[in-house]
Amino acid sequence: MTPRDRERREADRRAATRDAAARAEADEVYREILRRTPEHEIDPSNRRVREVCELLGDPQRAYRVVHLTGTNGKTSTSRMVERLLREHGLRTGRFTSPHLTRVNERIAIDGEPIDDATFVATYRDVLPYVEMVDARSAERGEPQLSFFEVFVVMAFAAFADAPVDVAVVEVGMGGSWDATNVADGDVAVITPVGMDHEQWLGDSVLDIAAVKAGIVKDGATLVLAEQSEDVEAVILQVAAERGARVVREGVDISVVDRQVAVGGQVLTLRGLGGVYADIFMPLHGAFQAQNALLALVAVEVLLTGGAALDGDVVGAAFDDASSPGRLEVVRSSPTVLVDGAHNPAGATAMVASLDEAFAFERLVGVVGVMADKDPEGILSVLEPELAEIVVTQAGTARAMPADELGQIAVEVFGEDRVHVVERLDAAVALAVERAESEVERGAGVLVTGSILLVAEARVLLGRP
Structure with missing residues (x-):
């Protein structure tokens, strides 16, 4: 290693140390504001x-x-x-x-x-x-x-x-x-x-x-x-x-x-x-x-x-326009979409765009909503588009419990099309399995119902 290489490596190490310290301090400030x-x-x-x-x-x-x-x-x-x-x-x-x-x-x-x-x-x-x-x-x-x-x-x-x-x-x-x-x-x-x-x-x-x-x-x-x-x-x-x-x-x-x-x-x-x-x-x-x-x-x-x-x-x-969390593809094979629609009007706009932009043969939803929203309205819009639905919840006290949302989903979708999985990672895994269960091509998963749920799904699936 040349002296210049050693200097560059040392500079990178110092920068990484500074960045880590700044991130830790920012996280502490965030926790302070959260109080x-x-x-x-x-x-x-x-x-x-x-x-x-x-x-x-x-x-x-x-x-x-x-x-x-x-x-x-x-x-x-x-x-x-x-x-x-x-x-x-x-x-x-x-x-x-x-x-x-x-x-x-x-x-x-x-x-x-x-x-x-x-x-x-x-x-x-x-x-x-x-x-x-x-x-x-x-x-x-x-x-x-x-x-x-x-x-x-x-x-x-x-x-x-x-x-x-x-x-x-x-x-x-x-x-x-x-x-x-x-x-x-x-x-x-x-x-x-x-x-x-x-x-x-x-x-x-x-x-x-x-x-x-x-x-x-x-x-x-x-x-x-x-x-x-x-x-x-x-x-x-x-x-x-x-x-x-x-x-x-x-x-x-x-x-x-x-x-x-x-x-x-x-x-x-x-x-x-x-x-x-x-x-x-x-x-x-x-x-x-x-x-x-x-x-x-x-x-x-x-x-x-x-x-x-x-x-x-x-x-x-x-x-160069971008809109993270709005009909965003976060995974392929099968295609996994996330969309932050959290009210019936937003869900209606999303559904119209799904039909236009994607050719899914079988689409399974992963849906969680906040307790103060209109779950019946959102689910009613989604029902014609989804073969099955996996009901889950975001990791916040504001979220409607998955079992409670699941009861509403059964009324909208029928019991045979509804699964209730509280943990998001397991919910996505099940949705992928169900989406691919009956078609060789054209399977998809849609995560929606809450911006907070979409945020967690993006992190789970490795989006920056």
Whole structure:
């Protein structure tokens, strides 16, 4: 070994030691934040986040913001908006939730999760101010900042420190009182609105739409996905009250054409600035085409006020689009797909895309849902597509117990088509066995029903 080789090996060893130490410290910070109120236990107010941001000098005002809400499609659309902005040479921040592998994913700069050292440094920077507001809240008899609220503060601070040109911010839940809504979006995007989180957002889709419309700020531009007539009316009323410009799918913009292609689809999109033809995107389904349209127009509005973007730049961005955990192939022989559909509307969109993009002869599902979701609705959508179902549960207290979900599945599928396996690894193994049991080709397994279940399945099957 030459002296240079020894130096390189020693440098690699020191770097590995530093990385391991930073990872351990980041994991400890994560455990510390986890001791706060979990993100699914909601106090519908963004007062605490607003107070911390004020103490920090309002970092969320240091860059332009694209703010996204809706019932389904928020994360995929957020990723597309960010990728388009980055392809145009801008520094980007992206805040999405939940994470699939490591919590750093929630806060991305220039398309990459912040590294462990930055994660720790950002937390240490904001912690004194978080603790000050925690103390104020306690004096008022109110809760301290929650897990999610701390991450929102960290994201805004990290983006200002980078600094980024534009932050793409996905709401955690709803809109008007969501922690992210202390930021003023230059552009608001509302994806399709349906029933979800009823205990927090309201018992009707109109109540939910009104809460989600709360992200539209005075004088902003709203890019609105096609909605039911009554939902659209609610959102348009809020936009009018705030003097917002509205760009509507199906009226001002549209997916003109969509052709299935190897590894994805080829799109023709009509934006505000013109028609963008022959755009390849390595994602499946009509819902992803809709997401692409919303993302494209949001970027048109932000960068040019609605004039055309460079077609080559747009094409390069979409060619590199990704949406982990959304109709994602994580294994072959047989094909194993994961999809984070966790409500009936999401399941419906997924099923339509399955039929279009994959030619399964026999598909077996591995399904687990959270206790606060609509299991009957989800299972009813899946039933015509699945030969059999293996019911399981994610490793969280929020998950509906597998035996309880299994009883519901029997009512939907019939007893002969239902298996109940609590452990995910055993559930996937059984699903593979059952999928291959009656066909030589065309067997598949679909893991779905919960983003947390999909996250565990991706790790189990070796996805980064």
